[in-house]
Amino acid sequence: MTNAELNQLKQRYVANGAASPSEQFAARGENALLWDAEGNRIIDFAGGIGVLNLGHRHPKVVEAVKAQLDQLMHTCQTVISYAPYVKLAEKLCQLTPVRGEAKTMLVNSGAEALENAVKIARAATGRSGIICFDGSFHGRSFMTLAMTGKVLPYKNDFGPMPGDVFRAPFPVPYHGISEEDSLKALKTVFKTDIAPHRTAAIVIEPIQGEGGFYAASPSFLKALREICDEHGILLIVDEVQSGFARTGKLFALEHSGIEADIMTMAKSLADGMPLSAVVGTGSVMDASGPNSLGGTYSGNPLACAAALAVIEAIEEEDILARSRALGDKLAKRMAEWQQEFEAVDNPRNVGSMAAFELVADKSSRTPAPELAAALCKKAKEKGLILLACGFWGNSIRFLMPITIEDELLEEGLDIVEASLKELVGQPATA
Known part of the structure; x- marks a missing residue:
């Protein structure tokens, strides 16, 4: 079935309070990638909201579940x-x-x-x-x-x-x-x-x-x-x-x-x-x-x-060390965005649990939740799942699998950066 056909079924049969706003439907996953019902490739920086630290269908986990299912x-x-x-x-x-x-x-x-x-x-x-x-x-x-x-x-x-x-x-x-x-x-x-x-x-x-x-x-x-x-x-x-x-x-x-x-x-x-x-x-x-x-x-x-x-x-697989290394990479890119964009502030991470703030400007620190929503939407259009969070709804969080490949990580971060440039292209003030 196509995304459109599945969306019609969702609107008819799934309660509004439980329905995803996404009009795409995941059909297959592999580590930090998803493919929807029509075969479109999606980079996953959400990981099921923190459920997939080892990625979609980690081979060791899949093997263990299959073996247990036989018993x-x-x-x-x-x-x-x-x-x-x-x-x-x-x-x-x-x-x-x-x-x-x-x-x-x-x-x-x-x-x-x-x-x-x-x-x-x-x-x-x-x-x-x-x-x-x-x-x-x-x-x-x-x-x-x-x-x-x-x-x-x-x-x-x-x-x-x-x-x-x-x-x-x-x-x-x-x-x-x-x-x-x-x-x-x-x-x-x-x-x-x-x-x-x-x-x-x-x-x-x-x-x-x-x-x-x-x-x-x-x-x-x-x-x-x-x-x-x-x-x-x-x-x-x-x-x-x-x-x-x-x-x-x-x-x-x-x-x-x-x-x-x-x-x-x-x-x-x-x-x-x-x-x-x-x-x-x-x-x-x-x-x-x-x-x-x-x-x-x-x-x-x-x-x-x-x-x-x-x-x-x-x-x-020394996932703890991989998490720290991933966090270092995220911290580096977020620091660059903080310098480049007036709207990006307060980058923070503990290991790979990382986020940054979107604000009206750095001096007021006024939260900009509408911009966070727009960034997530823009990233989705470019093939990246991105999540906002926060008391004010203005933080962008990273929950990609810790096992994500370096090339895919950079591709996803480049999408975030390109989306920021389209939405708030002005450089940060000195």
Whole structure:
């Protein structure tokens, strides 16, 4: 079927709230390339929104899933378990920076992982309050929507959110919020909204995903760790988008030198298969009763096999070093664009988790979300999938596979540059 024919079916049968605005339909993928239903070639700088750190159809992952499919497809692990689940749990417990002896549970999506992390934290502490941060994104289920720090497009249409969720500003010095401001506001939350002794957990993305790829500094994360320890609060670290080599380490939290009580992960954990995990201190993870956690498809054998292959590939192919090298290349090009274009500012990266800001001008730092949308549209016309993000919608983020070939990377970055020249061709002022 053609793109047009498929688009007609989409308009007729797919709910508007779930439908992609794209009029192209992916038919085949290979590493950092897609081909649509009509054979048009597309460079993918989105990677399924951070799901494909090892690229489309990584050979090792494909082989592992095919081999598992020949053995066992599904049983529901709460009925009778299987080796891939417990082997993956063992691996994640060995690799995840959480305190003490770790334990793991597996579910299907990032939102499910966060939901369960909150359940576990409440069971472990006997408290109900959850504190999150402005600009955060934790999922689209009701509890995670309550935790998400942005109204449009996620929360606007769905009425009241679950209670006992509170929020502090995330430190973004570029937009006038210092670490000191954020910590002071957090202490104000303890005075105005919920007392520390009623707070079960503080939940934070060490690098915000949808919120704009802003990184919490090691000093800020250490301060949160100290606050949590002082008041018996659990620290939940959301690594759904930042995990599995995107930042040059397996998890972004490793850059800070601290450990979480609970960590959530998903997306590139299984390189395209639906899988997420909650990993935490054993005594915390064991706080709720038998059969209180899980789900019909949680930790499906095929997804577990894929995740085990992902972990092997990251080690065997030195993906962490590749991520750091990719980040260096992105930083170099973004710095050049910052010099060349008045609209490009605040380039930033931790490993290959990289973004830059589009602004009205560098002096005012006024966000330019319309320009970000136009850049993504222009790039798409030139055969490149590009994503905007951010609290203001004006950041351009890079989530191409870490395994992208050098020539394809340069081709994609050249498209970004050509699109910028067409949209904001004026040179940056001295």
